[in-house]
Amino acid sequence: MQKTARKTGSEAAPVSRLPAHETIYRQLRALVLFGDLAPGQAVTIQGLCERLGAGMTPVREALRRLIAEGALELQGNRRVSVPLLDAGHVGELIFARQWLDPHLAERATARASMEDLRALTAIDNDLDRAILRGDMRGYLELNYRFHRRIYELADAPILADVADGLWLRFGPSLRVVCGRVGTQGLPDKHKDLLAAMRARDHQAAAEAIRADVVQGMEQVRQSLARAVRAD
Amino acid sequence: MQKTARKTGSEAAPVSRLPAHETIYRQLRALVLFGDLAPGQAVTIQGLCERLGAGMTPVREALRRLIAEGALELQGNRRVSVPLLDAGHVGELIFARQWLDPHLAERATARASMEDLRALTAIDNDLDRAILRGDMRGYLELNYRFHRRIYELADAPILADVADGLWLRFGPSLRVVCGRVGTQGLPDKHKDLLAAMRARDHQAAAEAIRADVVQGMEQVRQSLARAVRAD
DNA sequence: CAGGAATAAATTTGATCATATTCTGGGCGC
DNA sequence: GCGCCCAGAATATGATCAAATTTATTCCTG
Numbered sequence: 001m002q003k004t005a006r007k008t009g010s011e012a013a014p015v016s017r018l019p020a021h022e023t024i025y026r027q028l029r030a031l032v033l034f035g036d037l038a039p040g041q042a043v044t045i046q047g048l049c050e051r052l053g054a055g056m057t058p059v060r061e062a063l064r065r066l067i068a069e070g071a072l073e074l075q076g077n078r079r080v081s082v083p084l085l086d087a088g089h090v091g092e093l094i095f096a097r098q099w100l101d102p103h104l105a106e107r108a109t110a111r112a113s114m115e116d117l118r119a120l121t122a123i124d125n126d127l128d129r130a131i132l133r134g135d136m137r138g139y140l141e142l143n144y145r146f147h148r149r150i151y152e153l154a155d156a157p158i159l160a161d162v163a164d165g166l167w168l169r170f171g172p173s174l175r176v177v178c179g180r181v182g183t184q185g186l187p188d189k190h191k192d193l194l195a196a197m198r199a200r201d202h203q204a205a206a207e208a209i210r211a212d213v214v215q216g217m218e219q220v221r222q223s224l225a226r227a228v229r230a231d
Numbered sequence: 232m233q234k235t236a237r238k239t240g241s242e243a244a245p246v247s248r249l250p251a252h253e254t255i256y257r258q259l260r261a262l263v264l265f266g267d268l269a270p271g272q273a274v275t276i277q278g279l280c281e282r283l284g285a286g287m288t289p290v291r292e293a294l295r296r297l298i299a300e301g302a303l304e305l306q307g308n309r310r311v312s313v314p315l316l317d318a319g320h321v322g323e324l325i326f327a328r329q330w331l332d333p334h335l336a337e338r339a340t341a342r343a344s345m346e347d348l349r350a351l352t353a354i355d356n357d358l359d360r361a362i363l364r365g366d367m368r369g370y371l372e373l374n375y376r377f378h379r380r381i382y383e384l385a386d387a388p389i390l391a392d393v394a395d396g397l398w399l400r401f402g403p404s405l406r407v408v409c410g411r412v413g414t415q416g417l418p419d420k421h422k423d424l425l426a427a428m429r430a431r432d433h434q435a436a437a438e439a440i441r442a443d444v445v446q447g448m449e450q451v452r453q454s455l456a457r458a459v460r461a462d
Numbered sequence: 463c464a465g466g467a468a469t470a471a472a473t474t475t476g477a478t479c480a481t482a483t484t485c486t487g488g489g490c491g492c
Numbered sequence: 493g494c495g496c497c498c499a500g501a502a503t504a505t506g507a508t509c510a511a512a513t514t515t516a517t518t519c520c521t522g
Contacts, residue, residue: 017485019309019503021295046475055505057288060477061295064252068299070392077512078250078476092389099330158323158400161301162393169389248511250477277501286479291503308486309502 021058028052028062032071032082032168034140035175042081043072071168085173090224093170094217100163101147101213102206108153109197109205117198120149124190131186136178139186144171146190150209170220177223186219188212252289259283259293263302263313263399265371266406273312274303302399316404321455324401325448331394332378332444333437339384340428340436348429351380355421362417367409370417375402377421381440401451408454417450419443 028048031037048059063080066072073083085093112120123146130138144167151160178186189212196204259279262268279290294311297303304314316324343351354377361369375398382391409417420443427435 064292064295065299068296156323
C-alpha cells in the first residue's frame with residue numbers, strides 16, 4: 001500500500017510525498033480508534049484544522065471518509081460527532097465479528113508463512129508487555145495491529161475492509177471499557193490462536209478467535225449496560 | 232443550481248436545502264450502482280464537475296466517500312476508477328451476502344408491519360413489469376430498492392450499512408451481467424420471500440433470500456469468468 | 463414587579479468557490 | 493534511448509457566503 005514509487009534509490013522524504021488528506025485521515029483515524037475522542041463527543045472542522053495544523057479541504061475530505069466508514073456520524077444538521085453505541089449496536093457488532101473474524105482467521109491459517117507467524121507472535125509479545133506495564137494506549141494499538149494483521153493474511157481484501165470498518169465503530173467504546181476495567185481485566189485468546197495457526201488447525205483457529213472476539217465484545221456490552229444504569 | 236430558496240417568511244422549499252456534496256454523492260452513487268460507469272472505467276474530478284455542473288470541492292468530497300465505501304478505487308497514482316472484480320472478489324461478496332442477507336431478512340420478517348409488506352410487494356410488482364418491459368435500468372433500480380427495503384426493515388443500522396456497501400461493490404458488474412443476459416435471464420425468489428414474510432416464517436424467509444442472493448451472485452461470477460476467457 | 467417564553471441579534475461553524483501550487487505522464491529534441 | 497519540458501489534472505489554500513446554535517432582549521402574563 002506504499003505508493004512511494006520513486007526511481008531514486010534513496011528516499012529522503014517518503015512521508016511528505018503523501019497527500020495531506022491522507023495523513024490527516026490517518027491521524028484522525030488513530031484519534032478515533034484509540035479513544036482520544038470519546039463517544040458522543042462533537043468534532044468541528046475548524047477545531048481539527050487548528051489541532052492538526054492543516055487547511056480545511058484535507059480535513060473535510062478525511063472527515064467524509066471517516067463518516068462513510070461509520071467511524072463518525074453526522075447528526076441531524078451538519079454537525080459531526082463520535083457515535084454513541086447502544087446495546088443493540090454492540091449486538092450487531094458481536095454478530096458480525098463472530099462470523100467474520102473466524103472466517104478470516106481460517107483463511108489466514110491456511111496462508112500464513114512461518115515468517116508471518118513469527119511477526120504475529122512478536123506483536124502478541126509486545127502486547128503482553130504493554131498489559132504488564134499498564135500501558136492502555138499501547139494495548140489498544142497492539143491488539144488492533146494483531147487482529148488487523150490476521151485480516152491482511154487472509155488475502156480477502158473486501159472482507160478485510162469490512163472487518164476493519166467494524167473496528168472503527170467500536171474503537172471509542174473499547175477505550176471506555178479499558179478506562180473502567182484497566183488492562184489487567186482484558187485477557188485474550190491470542191495464545192490459543194497462535195498455537196492453532198502454527199499447527200495449521202483451521203477449526204481450532206476459528207474457535208480461538210471466536211472466543212477472543214466474544215469475550216472482548218461482551219465486555220464492551222456489559223460496560224455499556226452499566227454506564228446506562230449509572231445514568 | 233437548486234439555490235431557489237429565499238429567506239422569506241414562508242417555508243416552501245424543504246428539500247432543496249440539501250448540501251451540494253450530498254446531492255452529488257447520490258448522483259454519483261446512482262451512476263455507479265446502476266452501471267452508467269463501467270468497471271475499469273477511469274473518472275476524473277474535472278470531468279465530473281462538468282458532467283454534474285458542480286464545483287470541485289463537493290465532487291471531491293463525494294468521491295472520497297465513494298472510495299471509502301469501495302464503490303470506487305484510487306489506483307496508485309492519483310487516478311480514480313471503477314473497480315474491476317475478479318473471481319476471488321465475487322467469492323468474497325457471495326460469502327458475505329450469503330450470511331448477511333438471510334440474517335437481515337429474518338429480522339425484517341419479525342418486524343415488518345402489514346403496511347411494510349404491502350409496500351414491498353408493490354416494489355416487486357413494479358420490478359416484474361420492468362422485466363417484462365425489458366427495462367434494464369428499471370430492473371436494477373427496483374431490485375436494489377427491494378433488497379434495500381428489507382435491510383431497512385431489519386432495524387439493524389450497522390449491518391444494513393455493511394450490506395448496502397456490498398451492493399456498491401458489485402453494482403457495476405451486475406449491470407454488465409444484465410447487458411449480456413438480458414432481463415429475462417434473471418429470475419428471482421422474491422415471491423417465495425414475500426410469502427414467507429407474510430407467514431412470519433423466519434426460516435423460509437432466510438432460505439428464500441439465500442437462494443436469491445446465490446443465484447444472482449453466481450450469475451455475476453460466471454459472467455465474469457466468461458469475460459476473462461473471452462479476453 | 464418577577465418569571466418565562468418567544469423573538470431577534472450575534473457568533474460560531476459548515477459549505478462552496480476561485481485560484482494558486484504541485485504532481486503525473488507524455489511528447490519533443492538531442 | 494534518455495532526459496527535459498510542457499500540458500493537464502489533482503491537491504491545497506483562504507476568502508466568502510449561508511445556516512444553526514447560542515445569547516440577549518423584550519414583551520406578556522400572573
